[in-house]
Amino acid sequence: MKLFDKISAFTLIALSGIFLQNSAIAQGANVWDGVYTEAQAVRGEKLYQERCSACHGSQMQGIEEAPGLIQGAFVYNWDGMPVSILFQRLRETMPLDDPKGTSRKIKADILAFIMSENSMPAGTRPLPYQNSQLKKIQWNAQKPAE
Ligand code: HEC
Incomplete structure (x- = not known):
């Protein structure tokens, strides 16, 4: 291989790496990529306790008709869907009262x-x-394999 060929082969590999990275971003993220901030979750905890916990429980364990919001059925209910669908559910129906x-x-x-x-x-x-932003983030019940 001539030096020039080596350089262009290297450039091609490097460029395709950049391209793959960009296309992953264009296709959107999933919930295992770090799509919220710690500070936001801290604010959310207080708001959850004020507005949701009476029905869903202080540990999100669920009470009577109000289902749990951790693990199990809950995370699988939304598996493979854009987060916008779950968010729409919250927007239109929760808090239920x-x-x-x-x-x-x-x-x-x-x-x-x-x-x-x-x-x-x-x-x-x-x-x-x-x-428009939430549509680009996918909810996966389990962390996808690398
Ligand atoms: C007055 C009681 C009540 C309050 C307050 C309430 N919920 Fe609910 N929630 C329910 C009930 C009952 C259901 C199941 C029946 C239904 O969907 O209407 C439900 C269902 C849900 C679901 C669907 C669960 C699943 O398995 O897919 C989500 C998500 C949810 N609630 C989130 C919230 C959040 C977030 C809040 C606070 C902003 C909240 N709820 C406040 C009663 C409540």
Whole structure:
């Protein structure tokens, strides 16, 4: 191999690496990539206790008709779907007794806390509350294999 060929082969590999990285971002993230911040989950915990825990339990364990929001059925209910679908459910129906009384921003903080309770890691950017952004994040019940 001539030196020039070696260089261009190397460039090609390096460029395809960059391309793959970019296309992964364009396709969007999943909930295991760190899609909320620690501070947001801390805010969300307080808001969850105020607005959700009476029905879903202080540990998210579920009480009577209100299901648990950790592990099991809950995480699998939304498996493979964009987070926007779960968020829409919160926006339109929760808290069950007054869904309009809680803003999108607060619901995003609460959802960040729900993620953290389900062992999904925090990252550097807050979970957005815009549909167009939430559509790009996929909910996976389990961390996808690398
Ligand atoms: C007055 C009681 C009540 C309050 C308050 C309440 N919920 Fe619920 N929630 C329920 C009930 C009952 C269900 C199941 C039946 C239904 O969906 O209507 C449910 C279902 C859910 C589901 C679907 C669970 C699944 O397995 O997919 C989510 C998510 C949820 N609630 C989140 C919240 C959040 C977040 C809050 C606080 C902002 C909240 N709820 C406040 C009663 C409540």
